[in-house]
Amino acid sequence: MINLPILAFNENLLTKFNPMNTMNTFVLTSLITLIIICALYLYFTFAWFTIAKKLGYKYAWLAWIPIINIFILPIVAKKNEWWTIIFAIPVLLSLAYPFFLMRLDYTTTFLQNVSRIYFIVYALTIVFIAIMSVVWLWRIYKLRNYPGWLSLLPLLGIIPVIGMFALIINLIIFGIVAWKDRIPII
Secondary structure, X not given: OOOOOOOOOOOHHHHOOOHHHHHHXXXXXXXXXXXXXXXXXHHHHHXXXXXXXXXXXOOHHHHHOOOHHHHOHHHHOXXXXXXXXXXXXXXXXXXXXXXXXXXXOOOOHHXXXXXXXXXXXXXXXXXXXXXXXXXXXXXXXXXXXXXXXXXXXXXXXXXXXXXXXXXXXXXXXXXXXXXXXXXXXX
């Protein structure tokens, strides 16, 4: 007879369960996630700071301030300053959306309709931010003498399996654009 210990019921598993092990795993996973997020933030901000500095933006240090660093995107792309204000409206709307949902009372039909309309506006602002970011990154890559189509690679993150690889490729390309000067091909 073949003994399959993996399939057999083991009573020791029930008696050895320790909730602290679960808590330690959660804390460790959270800590590792936080470290990865901080490392990615430092990488992108340092690269963004370097790109802004190399393209002659005198307030390149703004790249280190969270949320504000988004607003220097059109300026570094050498677009009109009004684009920064236009870009700020959807960003502020998207930041306000969770707070709007917390304060909403769904007891009336009017507020339910307002919620639906706000969600549509929120979704459209996310689409607007994504499109304008790609357009301005295209321009920035061109100003750094790199092909503009590289700004389309983060959009591959929408595809489930390819998304992780798109993030890694975007990290590499963003670093190359920031720290490697490319001589223009004439």
